[in-house]
Amino acid sequence: MAAVLMDGKWLSEQLTQKQAQRVKELQEKGKTVTLSVVLVGDNPASQTYVRNKQLACEKLGILGSTVLLPGDISQQELENKLDMLCADESIDGVLLQLPLPKGLDEASALMHIPPEKDVDGFHTYNQGALFSGADGVVACTPKGVMYMLKTYGVPLSGKHAVVVGRSNIVGKPAALLLLQENCTVTVCHSRTEDLPSFTRQADILVAAVGKAGMITADMVKEGAAVVDVGINRVDGKLCGDVDFDAVKEKAGWISPVPGGVGKMTVAMLMENVIDAAEKRMTK
Ligand code: NDP
Numbered sequence: 001m002a003a004v005l006m007d008g009k010w011l012s013e014q015l016t017q018k019q020a021q022r023v024k025e026l027q028e029k030g031k032t033v034t035l036s037v038v039l040v041g042d043n044p045a046s047q048t049y050v051r052n053k054q055l056a057c058e059k060l061g062i063l064g065s066t067v068l069l070p071g072d073i074s075q076q077e078l079e080n081k082l083d084m085l086c087a088d089e090s091i092d093g094v095l096l097q098l099p100l101p102k103g104l105d106e107a108s109a110l111m112h113i114p115p116e117k118d119v120d121g122f123h124t125y126n127q128g129a130l131f132s133g134a135d136g137v138v139a140c141t142p143k144g145v146m147y148m149l150k151t152y153g154v155p156l157s158g159k160h161a162v163v164v165g166r167s168n169i170v171g172k173p174a175a176l177l178l179l180q181e182n183c184t185v186t187v188c189h190s191r192t193e194d195l196p197s198f199t200r201q202a203d204i205l206v207a208a209v210g211k212a213g214m215i216t217a218d219m220v221k222e223g224a225a226v227v228d229v230g231i232n233r234v235d236g237k238l239c240g241d242v243d244f245d246a247v248k249e250k251a252g253w254i255s256p257v258p259g260g261v262g263k264m265t266v267a268m269l270m271e272n273v274i275d276a277a278e279k280r281m282t283k
Contacts, residue, residue: 144267162199163187
């Protein structure tokens with residue numbers, strides 16, 4: 001394998017020790033760090049993600065609780081529940097697991113989590129803060145992508161970063177964070193004509209689409225850093241958007257799926273929860 005493996009599992013384990021220490025220090029000051037996760041309905045993938053978040057909390061000594069709500073809940077009831085949780089002074093972070101069942105308005109529900117408790121960084125205030133370079137909560141997945149690139153020493157300033165995908169939770173914030181690091185950024189999406197002509201120019205290539213193996217070796221520049229955000233299931237097996245086996249022979253750095261960005265996402269969520277608790281303590 002030519003490429004350096006950007007190992008999200010290893011990186012997140014390194015972070016666990018530091019995070020557990022921060023949680024302990026808060027506990028010694030009488031503060032229990034608390035996260036409340038709201039899960040609506042019974043989507044199996046969401047149940048797995050919520051369980052992983054819960055386990056991560058337990059590992060660090062964060063008090064994590066999951067609020068289960070029925071899939072046929074009304075918008076009003078959901079928003080009332082979020083208002084109630086967010087008003088609870090003992091809770092540092094509130095997370096609404098997405099996607100919501102059909103018929104519920106995600107954007108409206110997310111506005112019921114105030115920016116300081118929005119540990120997912122999805123409130124428009126936090127998105128605006130990222131846009132303007134102000135202090136705010138950064139969404140966990142793109143934050144994890146940047147942590148990974150920086151920790152593995154991937155050169156960023158002046159380099160061409162190509163982000164494939166333009167969602168509000170991954171593609172757009174990843175592009176803004178890369179821009180903050182002085183990359184020259186191109187954002188591609190489903191209407192992009194001749195996608196390979198863009199990806200082949202990338203020194204840093206972030207794939208955030210959700211199509212198994214769509215980034216093939218011929219679409220990658222020799223020595224590029226390839227970050228695979230995609231999570232797909234093929235024949236019951238997890239895989240990313242990148243044809244890992246072929247691309248690893250050409251790239252300079254590559255993140256695997258599983259064991260890559262997914263691990264970083266949970267680690268960054270924990271970081272955002274601890275940050276929120278520390279900020280509340282110093283208020
Ligand atoms: P969305 O479905 O919201 O966005 C997908 C993006 O991909 C869209 O911008 C879409 O373009 C673009 N796209 C679709 N088809 C193509 C194509 N053929 N060529 C180029 N672009 C295309 O997904 P998310 O951003 O939420 O997630 C992306 C992937 O990352 C998914 O696999 C998801 O499961 C995974 N994910 C992983 C996380 C992790 O922790 N590792 C966390 C969050 C997501 P358009 O806008 O034009 O429709």
